[in-house]
Amino acid sequence: xxxxxxxxxxxxxxxxxxxPLYLRALHGMAERGVATVSSxxxxxxxxxxxxxxxxxxxxxxxYGTRGVGYDVEYLVYQIxxxxxxxxxxxxxxxxxxxxxxxxxxxxxxVSRGFRVAALVDADPEVVGDTIAxxxxxxxxxxxxxxxxxxxxxxxxxxxxxAAQEVCDRVIAVGVTSxxxxxxxxxxxxxxxxxxxxxxxxxxxxxxxxEQRKAGGPLMxxxxx
Amino acid sequence: xxxxxxxxxxxxxxxxxxxPLYLRALHGMAERGVATVSSxxxxxxxxxxxxxxxxxxxxxxxYGTRGVGYDVEYLVYQIxxxxxxxxxxxxxxxxxxxxxxxxxxxxxxVSRGFRVAALVDADPEVVGDTIAxxxxxxxxxxxxxxxxxxxxxxxxxxxxxAAQEVCDRVIAVGVTSxxxxxxxxxxxxxxxxxxxxxxxxxxxxxxxxEQRKAGGPLMxxxxx
DNA sequence: GCGACTTTGTGCATCGGTTCACAAAGGGCT
DNA sequence: AGCCCTTTGTGAACCGATGCACAAAGTCGC
Ligand SMILES: NC(=O)c1ccc[n+]([C@@H]2O[C@H](COP(=O)([O-])OP(=O)(O)OC[C@H]3O[C@@H](n4cnc5c(N)ncnc54)[C@H](O)[C@@H]3O)[C@@H](O)[C@H]2O)c1
Ligand SMILES: NC(=O)c1ccc[n+]([C@@H]2O[C@H](COP(=O)([O-])OP(=O)(O)OC[C@H]3O[C@@H](n4cnc5c(N)ncnc54)[C@H](O)[C@@H]3O)[C@@H](O)[C@H]2O)c1
Numbered sequence: 001x002x003x004x005x006x007x008x009x010x011x012x013x014x015x016x017x018x019x020p021l022y023l024r025a026l027h028g029m030a031e032r033g034v035a036t037v038s039s040x041x042x043x044x045x046x047x048x049x050x051x052x053x054x055x056x057x058x059x060x061x062x063y064g065t066r067g068v069g070y071d072v073e074y075l076v077y078q079i080x081x082x083x084x085x086x087x088x089x090x091x092x093x094x095x096x097x098x099x100x101x102x103x104x105x106x107x108x109x110v111s112r113g114f115r116v117a118a119l120v121d122a123d124p125e126v127v128g129d130t131i132a133x134x135x136x137x138x139x140x141x142x143x144x145x146x147x148x149x150x151x152x153x154x155x156x157x158x159x160x161x162a163a164q165e166v167c168d169r170v171i172a173v174g175v176t177s178x179x180x181x182x183x184x185x186x187x188x189x190x191x192x193x194x195x196x197x198x199x200x201x202x203x204x205x206x207x208x209x210e211q212r213k214a215g216g217p218l219m220x221x222x223x224x
Numbered sequence: 225x226x227x228x229x230x231x232x233x234x235x236x237x238x239x240x241x242x243x244p245l246y247l248r249a250l251h252g253m254a255e256r257g258v259a260t261v262s263s264x265x266x267x268x269x270x271x272x273x274x275x276x277x278x279x280x281x282x283x284x285x286x287y288g289t290r291g292v293g294y295d296v297e298y299l300v301y302q303i304x305x306x307x308x309x310x311x312x313x314x315x316x317x318x319x320x321x322x323x324x325x326x327x328x329x330x331x332x333x334v335s336r337g338f339r340v341a342a343l344v345d346a347d348p349e350v351v352g353d354t355i356a357x358x359x360x361x362x363x364x365x366x367x368x369x370x371x372x373x374x375x376x377x378x379x380x381x382x383x384x385x386a387a388q389e390v391c392d393r394v395i396a397v398g399v400t401s402x403x404x405x406x407x408x409x410x411x412x413x414x415x416x417x418x419x420x421x422x423x424x425x426x427x428x429x430x431x432x433x434e435q436r437k438a439g440g441p442l443m444x445x446x447x448x
Numbered sequence: 449g450c451g452a453c454t455t456t457g458t459g460c461a462t463c464g465g466t467t468c469a470c471a472a473a474g475g476g477c478t
Numbered sequence: 479a480g481c482c483c484t485t486t487g488t489g490a491a492c493c494g495a496t497g498c499a500c501a502a503a504g505t506c507g508c
Contacts, residue, residue, distance in 0.1 A: 014465060020428040024407060038485065047409035051467055051488095058487055066473040066486045083428050084435030091427070098326040105322045108407065109424045113431065153430055176437055177430040179423075183248060183332065185271035193433045195426045199403075200333045202419045203315070204244040204307050206377055206401040207337065209417045211308030213400055238495060262455065275458095275497050282457055290456045290503045 011082070015056040019079050021046045022053065026076045038069035080113075090117035092151040094166050095158030096126050096136050099181055103155060104132040117149040122162070142166070143173045153177045160184045167194075235306070239280040245270045246277065247303045254296050262293035304337075314341035316375040318390050319382030320350050320360050323405055327379060328356040341373040346386070366390070367397045377401045384408045391418075 025045035029037055039057075043050035057063065057070070060082050064070045080086055091109075093100050096119050104119055121127055122139040129136045137145050145151070154170045156163050156178060163182035170178070171192055180186055180196045188194055249269035253261055263281075267274035281287060281294070284306050288294045304310055315333075317324050320343050328343055345351055346363040353360045361369050369375070378394045380387050380402060387406035394402070395416055404410055404420045412418055
């Protein structure tokens with residue numbers, strides 16, 4: 001048994017979901033010239049419990065120094081590597097409407113490893129337009145574009161009715177990572193990862209809690 | 225102990241997060257004229273396990289009929305009521321840039337109980353514009369607008385640097401539900417609910433799994 | 449009206465994730 | 479060089495969520 005296992009295969013899903021949060025906090029610290037950070041400080045910056053943070057980081061390896069903390073630069077590198085951000089990911093956005101346009105114009109994810117490599121739409125009015133420096137291509141070209149540009153992540157921003165069909169087509173040409181904004185449950189083989197962003201669901205969850213707050217503690221009036 | 229408790233206070237958070245999913249599936253069924261649905265069918269439509277679905281619904285009350293299933297209309301009503309969607313929620317969008325505009329123009333959440341009641345921005349170029357039929361108001365008017373329009377949910381779509389300040393101000397005038405699109409951890413009292421949507425985090429999670437898929441099973445080459 | 453069949457509602461085992469709390473490690477000060 | 483102080487890494491208890499599996503409930507056909 002070697003004394004240091006560089007990294008453990010099989011990082012808990014909950015940990016993976018928090019690594020980007022730590023990374024963001026660390027980037028901020030690096031910019032402010034912070035060289036070293038304790039789990040306590042980093043935890044505060046990321047809005048989590050410090051024990052949880054340490055356990056999360058321990059899944060990547062033993063990168064801290066007891067009595068001191070973590071080296072910011074080094075930790076940024078280790079987390080980036082673990083998340084696969086040391087390589088470049090080509091992203092295609094399918095559906096260039098309100099939302100697709102906002103995403104295409106957004107500089108925030110280009111910054112870290114993600115590059116919008118293609119825009120695809122079905123509307124002849126939109127196809128051929130240049131948005132954020134990219135030509136919008138026709139949906140008929142979907143498969144060709146994905147192969148030509150080496151796209152490995154597809155962002156779905158079409159209307160709900162078109163989402164499953166586009167999804168099936170991109171999977172057929174080998175895409176296994178999809179970010180879905182359309183309010184539908186996509187049916188995919190379990191070799192494919194789908195993450196969804198659903199604004200409407202978030203609002204409904206907020207409304208639920210808001211209702212409880214408004215009526216809750218005092219509204220002991222049972223409706224029976 | 226009364227035989228039927230209409231509904232139990234204290235619905236698990238995980239259940240609350242799925243109710244909107246069930247509701248969406250049920251709306252689709254109602255539109256297609258389906259009168260009754262079994263937990264199995266509804267579970268498939270919502271992409272969850274049927275036992276989980278039944279347990280979730282059992283937290284609202286005993287609304288099914290054994291041997292038959294659930295009445296679609298009735299269940300829509302019960303879930304809507306539980307989520308607080310039988311009332312109207314006034315939403316303000318602060319930050320009317322790429323994303324804020326897309327949200328303002330989006331018809332999807334207006335449909336169910338949510339109404340965009342105000343748009344607020346700091347940029348004099350934008351203030352005064354009419355977007356989606358609404359006048360964009362100046363950030364100086366933030367507090368006044370929130371009170372005047374009875375806004376109870378605020379959507380934050382400002383740059384990260386401005387988010388905490390806007391957040392503090394809306395909380396100061398009594399807002400307790402915030403949907404945050406800015407990539408920052410907001411610091412709020414625990415009487416306030418914040419939900420965040422972070423595109424960049426979703427992409428990073430996808431990249432992590434994508435990397436594993438690509439290198440994973442065959443890349444047994446330990447880097448030591 | 450009765451029996452067979454369908455489907456709910458839930459007890460229970462299990463699992464993944466969180467948090468506490470502390471022993472071991474390491475740096476820095478004297 | 480040795481001691482003290484800080485901070486990590488993790489064992490173990492705890493907590494909420496999941497999913498199986500089945501008894502109870504209720505419908506429908508005969
Ligand atoms: N805009 C928002 O704020 C928002 C919020 C939450 C969810 N959504 C969801 O995101 C999706 C897009 O929303 P939007 O507001 O941008 O809608 P939109 O109608 O403005 O844009 C949809 C675009 O998809 C294109 N399209 C239609 N069918 C297509 C196909 N088969 N292949 C390729 N492109 C196709 C259309 O031409 C259009 O340009 C919808 O599913 C919507 O429900 C949007
Ligand atoms: N556009 C996207 O696809 C996308 C995706 C993920 C996250 N985000 C995040 O959403 C936020 C908005 O993104 P965007 O692309 O719309 O940016 P944007 O720059 O296009 O828009 C920001 C808007 O906020 C306004 N603003 C600035 N300071 C303000 C203040 N103090 N009060 C009120 N308004 C103020 C600006 O005038 C501008 O109109 C950013 O935090 C961004 O990181 C955007």
